[in-house]
Amino acid sequence: MTVRVRYFASLREKMGRIDDTLVYENIATVADVWRAVSSGRPIPDQLLCAVNMEYAEPQSLVNDGDEVAFFPPVTGGSG
Amino acid sequence: MTVTVCHIPFSPYAELEAYQQLMGDEVRRFGATAIFVGTMRDLNLGDEVTHMVLEHYPGMTERQLEQIVAEAQARWDLLDVLVIHRVGEITPGDSIVLVAVWTLHRGAAFEACRHIIEELKHTAPFWKKETVRDGERWVESNTKG
Numbered sequence: 171m172t173v174r175v176r177y178f179a180s181l182r183e184k185m186g187r188i189d190d191t192l193v194y195e196n197i198a199t200v201a202d203v204w205r206a207v208s209s210g211r212p213i214p215d216q217l218l219c220a221v222n223m224e225y226a227e228p229q230s231l232v233n234d235g236d237e238v239a240f241f242p243p244v245t246g247g248s249g
Numbered sequence: 250m251t252v253t254v255c256h257i258p259f260s261p262y263a264e265l266e267a268y269q270q271l272m273g274d275e276v277r278r279f280g281a282t283a284i285f286v287g288t289m290r291d292l293n294l295g296d297e298v299t300h301m302v303l304e305h306y307p308g309m310t311e312r313q314l315e316q317i318v319a320e321a322q323a324r325w326d327l328l329d330v331l332v333i334h335r336v337g338e339i340t341p342g343d344s345i346v347l348v349a350v351w352t353l354h355r356g357a358a359f360e361a362c363r364h365i366i367e368e369l370k371h372t373a374p375f376w377k378k379e380t381v382r383d384g385e386r387w388v389e390s391n392t393k394g
Contacts, residue, residue, distance in 0.1 A: 179378070224312070241374060244372065244373060244375055248287025248289060248346055249285070
């Protein structure tokens with residue numbers, strides 16, 4: 171199973187890269203993806219996640235070919 | 250309904266004019282237009298901000314904005330909606346976001362316009378990185394509005 175993992179904003183800077191490609195058999199959820207890219211850490215409380223460009227939860231399921239993204243709280247707009 | 254992520258400076262007023270021009274006779278149906286324009290300030294958290302970079306998640310941004318507008322269309326009777334959001338390097342005074350809503354009556358226009366900008370701020374994947382005197386910093390939360 172292959173999953174593309176993308177990072178944005180301050181998380182991208184902390185990770186030191188914009189993405190990873192995971193090729194694993196033992197990934198079922200978004201939390202599993204995070205553990206695979208962060209040396210086994212739990213997902214930080216503030217971090218948001220998306221699967222295929224839709225908001226997701228740590229327990230959301232991940233399938234072969236999915237794009238999983240992690241990012242800090244959003245700060246768009248103005249005023 | 251049109252949602253656009255804009256990589257260069259834009260004039261919200263010129264965009265509105267151009268958008269309404271394309272509507273033709275449709276403009277005869279509107280009773281109300283509510284417009285929100287968000288502009289970059291030169292002061293944030295007490296510090297002078299010289300410029301900032303707005304990062305986004307291409308693809309997810311457009312999808313989120315379209316969902317926000319679709320939800321508003323389901324809740325209010327909206328005749329048309331235009332949303333434009335800047336990304337990239339931005340300087341104080343630049344327009345960041347335009348939300349325009351065309352309706353029959355003013356109530357729905359004001360309410361839907363407010364709803365769309367608030368939802369955008371909370372769910373659309375944009376992030377601001379400011380440059381201040383001491384260096385750069387990520388903006389970590391939204392202002393209260």
